[in-house]
Amino acid sequence: NAGVTQTPKFRILKIGQSMTLQCTQDMNHNYMYWYRQDPGMGLKLIYYSVGAGITDKGEVPNGYNVSRSTTEDFPLRLELAAPSQTSVYFCASRVLPEGYTFGSGTRLTVV
Amino acid sequence: GQQVMQIPQYQHVQEGEDFTTYCNSSTTLSNIQWYKQRPGGHPVFLIQLVKSGEVKKQKRLTFQFGEAKKNSSLHITATQTTDVGTYFCAFPNYGGSQGNLIFGKGTKLSVKP
Numbered sequence A: 001n002a003g004v005t006q007t008p009k010f011r012i013l014k015i016g017q018s019m020t021l022q023c024t025q026d027m028n029h030n031y032m033y034w035y036r037q038d039p040g041m042g043l044k045l046i047y048y049s050v051g052a053g054i055t056d057k058g059e060v061p062n063g064y065n066v067s068r069s070t071t072e073d074f075p076l077r078l079e080l081a082a083p084s085q086t087s088v089y090f091c092a093s094r095v096l097p098e099g100y101t102f103g104s105g106t107r108l109t110v111v
Numbered sequence B: 001g002q003q004v005m006q007i008p009q010y011q012h013v014q015e016g017e018d019f020t021t022y023c024n025s026s027t028t029l030s031n032i033q034w035y036k037q038r039p040g041g042h043p044v045f046l047i048q049l050v051k052s053g054e055v056k057k058q059k060r061l062t063f064q065f066g067e068a069k070k071n072s073s074l075h076i077t078a079t080q081t082t083d084v085g086t087y088f089c090a091f092p093n094y095g096g097s098q099g100n101l102i103f104g105k106g107t108k109l110s111v112k113p
Helices: none
Strands: A004-007 A010-013 A019-025 A031-037 A043-051 A054-057 A064-066 A076-078 A087-094 A106-110 B004-007 B010-014 B019-025 B032-037 B043-049 B055-058 B061-065 B071-076 B085-092 B101-103 B107-112
Touching: A004 A087, A019 A031, A019 A087, A019 A106, A043 A064, A043 B101, B004 B085, B010 B019, B019 B085, B019 B107, B032 B071, B043 B055, B043 B061, B071 B085
Parallel strands: A010 A106, B010 B107
Antiparallel strands: A004 A019, A019 A076, A031 A043, A031 A087, A043 A054, A064 A076, A087 A106, B004 B019, B019 B071, B032 B043, B032 B085, B055 B061, B061 B071, B085 B101, B085 B107
16 A cells, blocks of 8 residues: 555745645545644644545635545645745545544645 | 644753653543654654543553543653654544544654764
């Protein structure tokens, strides 16, 4: 099993550009999440999904969108990138009641 | 909203010294999880505590859940350089029906050889 795979690992965007962060898991987990991590601020939930076709907002959803067309994939879309979106983005999945399995992250810089 | 206070924010120890990080909540938690994140890496699940007063051990790591289920601690005995990283506690958001976790801000541990 590859676990949770995130691509790309690094990306530099210009203000106003858009991009999609990819997340794929091969563990057949229903629950998937997107978090962002800013220095010294812990992890904040952006969006989550409890299964294919079902998504919901987390704590900091503004400026992002998600879709969940399959159990395996949970892409995060950034529209009109802003410097405030410079962060490390982690995708995670789980099967209750186990803990999260995180991907290796995407380091995004918006300039 | 729900949150936990995790202390200390930073801890610098000499190799061989012990280390403890604490998570404190104002509300009763159904369960609590602990994660470790190495520098430049991603969080890795360590353990989940569910029962009041529960104590679990993983080699040199001891995890405790308070009797009132409002606080938890992670204790490392005789730290090693491999223990370097940030330790996070996390707990379910609003009962956890969606599996969401809220993370503490973490305790960053550095170990001087």
